[in-house]
Amino acid sequence: DTAVSQTPKYLVTQMGNDKSIKCEQNLGHDTMYWYKQDSKKFLKIMFSYNNKELIINETVPNRFSPKSPDKAHLNLHINSLELGDSAVYFCASSQGRSNEKLFFGSGTQLSVL
Amino acid sequence: GQQLNQSPQSMFIQEGEDVSMNCTSSSIFNTWLWYKQDPGEGPVLLIALYKAGELTSNGRLTAQFGITRKDSFLNISASIPSDVGIYFCAGPGGTSYGKLTFGQGTILTVHP
Numbered sequence: 222d223t224a225v226s227q228t229p230k231y232l233v234t235q236m237g238n239d240k241s242i243k244c245e246q247n248l249g250h251d252t253m254y255w256y257k258q259d260s261k262k263f264l265k266i267m268f269s270y271n272n273k274e275l276i277i278n279e280t281v282p283n284r285f286s287p288k289s290p291d292k293a294h295l296n297l298h299i300n301s302l303e304l305g306d307s308a309v310y311f312c313a314s315s316q317g318r319s320n321e322k323l324f325f326g327s328g329t330q331l332s333v334l
Numbered sequence: 335g336q337q338l339n340q341s342p343q344s345m346f347i348q349e350g351e352d353v354s355m356n357c358t359s360s361s362i363f364n365t366w367l368w369y370k371q372d373p374g375e376g377p378v379l380l381i382a383l384y385k386a387g388e389l390t391s392n393g394r395l396t397a398q399f400g401i402t403r404k405d406s407f408l409n410i411s412a413s414i415p416s417d418v419g420i421y422f423c424a425g426p427g428g429t430s431y432g433k434l435t436f437g438q439g440t441i442l443t444v445h446p
Contacts, residue, residue: 225376262371262420262438262439262441263438264377264422264436266433269433277433311376311377313376321367321382321424321426321434322367322379322382323377323379324379325376325377325378326376327374327376328374328376
């Protein structure tokens with residue numbers, strides 16, 4: 222069983238569209254994250270949720286809206302997609318708010334045309 | 335903000351060779367982490383370090399927490415083709431719990 226799974230693996234869409242990426246973890250962790258990896262492979266945190274509560278919200282455009290229906294799921298909805306949104310988006314989870322040991326999903330490669 | 339600088343940016347080595355890479359920080363870290371990212375996958379934690387001077391091994395991998403607390407080192411002995419990937423150092427990024435700051439990565443290529 223995959224510990225942190227995200228769908229879809231690949232997402233190709235037109236500028237201006239709205240899209241969602243889903244993430245689920247079966248590790249029993251209480252904290253989940255979204256990270257963005259740019260074309261230079263630089264990883265940067267976007268959001269973090271602990272027990273469905275938003276605890277980290279980096280300076281991300283408000284076109285990005287995370288939603289955590291329960292502590293095992295953290296979805297990312299993106300409105301009005303722009304070319305610069307093209308990147309690989311990783312979901313991750315950990316146990317506890319201050320645990321740096323993250324378990325990552327395999328990523329969603331988003332291409333905005 | 336905090337920055338982590340990794341070097342080298344990339345390495346091309348022959349199978350069987352040893353590899354060394356390092357990571358330096360502009361500020362003191364209390365925890366150092368080393369992750370590996372295989373092509374098409376997410377990063378996987380290799381080693382976590384919690385104490386200045388600490389030396390920790392995981393198979394052929396050995397990592398050290400620098401005495402100054404501003405650097406860390408990762409060594410891979412007797413490299414094999416499956417060591418190919420991107421190696422990231424990371425540390426707690428500021429006061430936000432669970433927020434990691436990542437280095438820019440070292441890309442490792444191993445020739446059989």
